[in-house]
Amino acid sequence: MIKLFLLLFFLLPSSVSAQELLVRAFASYKIMAAAADCESGNITWEGKKIEGKLTVAVSAKGISASFNGENHSAQSLTIHAGGNGVYIYGHGTPKRLYRGPITFSTDSKGFLKIINRVQTETYLPSVLTGEIGDLKQMEAYKAQAITARTYTLTLKNNHIKEGYNLCDSPHCQVYYGAENIKPKAAEAVEATRGQVLTYKGKPAATFYHSSCGGYTEDMSYVWKGNQKKPYLISVRDGDNPRKPYCAIAPKFKWKVKLYFTGLTRIARQNEWINKNEEAVGLRVSESGEPGGRVHELELYTRERRIKISATDFYHGIGRKERWNAVKSCNFKIIQGKGYVILDGKGSGHGVGMCQWGAEGMARHGFNYKQILYHYYPGTVIKYD
Numbered sequence: 001m002i003k004l005f006l007l008l009f010f011l012l013p014s015s016v017s018a019q020e021l022l023v024r025a026f027a028s029y030k031i032m033a034a035a036a037d038c039e040s041g042n043i044t045w046e047g048k049k050i051e052g053k054l055t056v057a058v059s060a061k062g063i064s065a066s067f068n069g070e071n072h073s074a075q076s077l078t079i080h081a082g083g084n085g086v087y088i089y090g091h092g093t094p095k096r097l098y099r100g101p102i103t104f105s106t107d108s109k110g111f112l113k114i115i116n117r118v119q120t121e122t123y124l125p126s127v128l129t130g131e132i133g134d135l136k137q138m139e140a141y142k143a144q145a146i147t148a149r150t151y152t153l154t155l156k157n158n159h160i161k162e163g164y165n166l167c168d169s170p171h172c173q174v175y176y177g178a179e180n181i182k183p184k185a186a187e188a189v190e191a192t193r194g195q196v197l198t199y200k201g202k203p204a205a206t207f208y209h210s211s212c213g214g215y216t217e218d219m220s221y222v223w224k225g226n227q228k229k230p231y232l233i234s235v236r237d238g239d240n241p242r243k244p245y246c247a248i249a250p251k252f253k254w255k256v257k258l259y260f261t262g263l264t265r266i267a268r269q270n271e272w273i274n275k276n277e278e279a280v281g282l283r284v285s286e287s288g289e290p291g292g293r294v295h296e297l298e299l300y301t302r303e304r305r306i307k308i309s310a311t312d313f314y315h316g317i318g319r320k321e322r323w324n325a326v327k328s329c330n331f332k333i334i335q336g337k338g339y340v341i342l343d344g345k346g347s348g349h350g351v352g353m354c355q356w357g358a359e360g361m362a363r364h365g366f367n368y369k370q371i372l373y374h375y376y377p378g379t380v381i382k383y384d
């Protein structure tokens with residue numbers, strides 16, 4: 001036990017208990033300097049109150065900071081944001097509010113590194129606020145609180161080599177500080193405090209998506225090469241095939257007309273076809289049973305057929321065209337002259353929990369445990 005403690009102690013730059021996280025703020029911005037507005041809160045450095053503004057910049061020694069009319073040069077600088085917290089911003093970044101210890105230093109590439117030390121149970125309401133969108137039901141919030149807590153646990157070693165646990169970007173999990181937290185998100189985190197979803201004693205991979213359209217999808221069809229997980233299988237979303245739990249989702253059904261001229265452009269951009277080839281047809285060549293989600297498509301040119309995995313197609317259209325019209329791989333193709341119509345249901349990759357289905361189940365009176373066990377069959381909720 002002592003050995004384990006020592007090991008953990010040396011792995012992390014400073015000791016972090018199981019319930020604490022070191023989160024890098026503004027991780028997706030490359031900034032060399034930042035400022036902190038210290039007027040409103042109780043912001044201290046080595047026990048002394050900081051009045052007014054603090055500025056900090058990357059320097060040869062590490063960082064140079066200026067506050068209370070003094071300049072400080074050091075490898076790193078830690079301030080403590082009590083009270084309402086402190087607003088921090090860099091050039092071209094939004095202003096964000098942070099509470100607790102905040103450490104400024106330089107990363108290996110020479111950019112400013114800002115680390116906020118935060119309790120997991122304080123971090124989660126902020127994450128959850130970003131994830132729940134328009135959901136309304138408390139039981140759905142609680143289910144999502146547990147998926148977020150579980151996911152956080154599985155991410156904790158993501159940036160250990162860089163001296164922190166998680167970054168605040170979608171690379172790990174979106175965390176934009178202590179502001180604009182939905183009270184219901186905080187309530188759901190509190191109500192499920194410490195609960196995580198496990199499979200055979202280990203934290204489960206708690207993927208989720210907006211709405212499945214009737215059936216969730218087996219993970220192994222979505223991310224090829226991933227090992228099959230017994231709890232990430234296709235699940236029917238309710239007893240009524242005409243009205244699955246997620247049928248309440250906004251824009252549950254969608255249609256998109258795809259002209260072959262547009263399809264040609266997308267296909268060339270994605271290098272599915274060569275620059276001199278033209279797309280003249282598209283059909284579904286493989287779909288899942290019984291859900292009917294598309295697994296593979298066939299794209300036709302005048303000379304040949306090209307097989308495209310549904311995931312590549314879905315991302316290829318979304319990413320290259322910045323076009324969210326194709327919302328999921330749950331669609332049928334209607335053939336037209338010079339075009340096809342994708343007639344679809346649901347939104348997202350379809351793996352794991354269906355968020356709008358969770359909302360629908362909660363409206364039907366199911367609790368968060370029933371919701372989680374429905375979407376992740378065979379898992380067990382345990383205390384972390």
Ligand SMILES: [Zn+2]
Binds near residue numbers: 158159166167168171
């Ligand atoms: Zn990350």
Ligand SMILES: [Zn+2]
Binds near residue numbers: 245246357
């Ligand atoms: Zn669903």
